Amino acid sequence: MSPLATPYYLIDENRLKKNMEIIQHVREASGARSVLALKCFSTWSVFELMSQYMDGTTSSTVYEARLGYEKFGKEVHAYSVVYSASEVEEVSQFATKVIFNSVSQLKMFKHLVQGKKIGLRVNPGISCSHYDLADPARRCSRLGVNNRDELSDVVNLVSGMMFHFNCENDDVDNIISSISLIGSRYAEELKRMEWISFGGGISFTKPGYPLDRFCRALKDFSENYGVQIYLEPGEAAITGSAELVTTVLDIVHNEVDIAIVDASVEAHLLDHLIYRTSPGVSYPGKGTNPFMIAGRSCLAGDVFGSYGLETVLKVGDQVRISDTAGYTMVKKNWFNGVHMPSIVVRRLGGTVETVRSFSYEDYINSLS
Ligand SMILES: Cc1ncc(COP(=O)(O)O)c(C=O)c1O
The missing domain is CATH 3.20.20.10 (Alanine racemase)
Known part of the structure; x- marks a missing residue:
């Protein structure tokens, strides 16, 4: 699969x-x-x-x-x-x-x-x-x-x-x-x-x-x-019931190593920008490799945070942002036309179901 x-x-x-x-x-x-x-x-x-x-x-x-x-x-x-x-x-x-x-x-x-x-x-x-x-x-x-x-x-x-x-x-x-x-x-x-x-x-x-x-x-x-x-x-x-699962698309360096992922704080976890807080990372685990994890929108401050990780991130790696159920999906937006995360549910019995995915049609239909 x-x-x-x-x-x-x-x-x-x-x-x-x-x-x-x-x-x-x-x-x-x-x-x-x-x-x-x-x-x-x-x-x-x-x-x-x-x-x-x-x-x-x-x-x-x-x-x-x-x-x-x-x-x-x-x-x-x-x-x-x-x-x-x-x-x-x-x-x-x-x-x-x-x-x-x-x-x-x-x-x-x-x-x-x-x-x-x-x-x-x-x-x-x-x-x-x-x-x-x-x-x-x-x-x-x-x-x-x-x-x-x-x-x-x-x-x-x-x-x-x-x-x-x-x-x-x-x-x-x-x-x-x-x-x-x-x-x-x-x-x-x-x-x-x-x-x-x-x-x-x-x-x-x-x-x-x-x-x-x-x-x-x-x-x-x-x-x-x-x-x-x-x-x-x-x-x-x-609380604690969801993660935002992302993939690293690029690594750039400006004083620090910065992993740019395929999601955005501004579009997908807006409250962290509003309240100036940083979400946790649930994967990779904690370690000694310093990385800034940043979002893909054009906003300069579209940054999830700075973390010490157990692995050195490279393009294609998965990064999971923790605790992303509350005030997230209800506030997601189409800023920059950034691809909107799908909604996936791991059911009680363990099956994993994509309950909603979004397309270009959803984007244009949100405007006119
Ligand atoms: C009237 C009212 N009830 C309930 C809530 C839910 O609060 P929380 O998500 O912090 O539990 C809010 C949040 O603003 C609220 O304004």
Whole structure:
């Protein structure tokens, strides 16, 4: 059998299942339901597996809500930073809950949401994020209601509240104290709710995460206020479950050895450019041979990073970039017309399936 043509994202269902089992454990131990944040990961070819362990999806737009409804099933939380009237009508066809971002949107559109639960996003004024860009409670944030009086006035119009206030937070003490602060600050409103969401950004599937303490805090909160808790894991659901498999096309030298591969950070792993981070390399292994690995787009800074590798790279070698499931496939783009990586899934039983490949037709059809 000929090897698969690179570049491709390789999703490993066995690795995904490990995260799913943790999510299921949290569900059983705390009672908190988990809905997948589609903004992070929308590759529906593995939803059949994920939907066995999760309670549904949460979305940011009508398209995501429709995707969740059609491909994942179960509950569909439809949140959007802003809706038009026609979008509220459209999203109501797919959603089990419609969550508004502001009091003005709630008042304007609640009558268009027929027979669905309505929620409101609240900005609790606290957050944990390593990046200002992704900090939901940053100064002048437009994300959620921050005015207490405004919230009190409309609390009888909603059955739930959503607090998304974390990004890559792996500190359980911080989560526990934030949850307790939210509890005491919004006690009156919480007692009138049926459900609340603590959003995403909690790294609870990370190895060694103190799940027992996390689950206890969620359970206590849920019992104290009589609410069904939801979590909205994106990254935590898919962390560690995919690689970007590339091939070295050229080696150049400018102070350092630079391997140029057939993929691009800008087009295929955009978040690393936005947040100025470097992905890991899972193959070749770590060693003493220094290499810069760079992407093929024209952008000068299209660089994956600098690594010490166990082999000296040469043209034709495979390089695998690790942990490439989250905020990657959902953000890939056609910059420079760079060939878009296929999507390949290693199924639970070990078979390897190319679930999507892209061609020139896809490129021209994305423009006109
Ligand atoms: C409202 C909301 N829920 C869930 C998520 C998922 O976050 P993460 O992928 O960090 O878990 C996000 C991410 O921005 C979000 O804005």
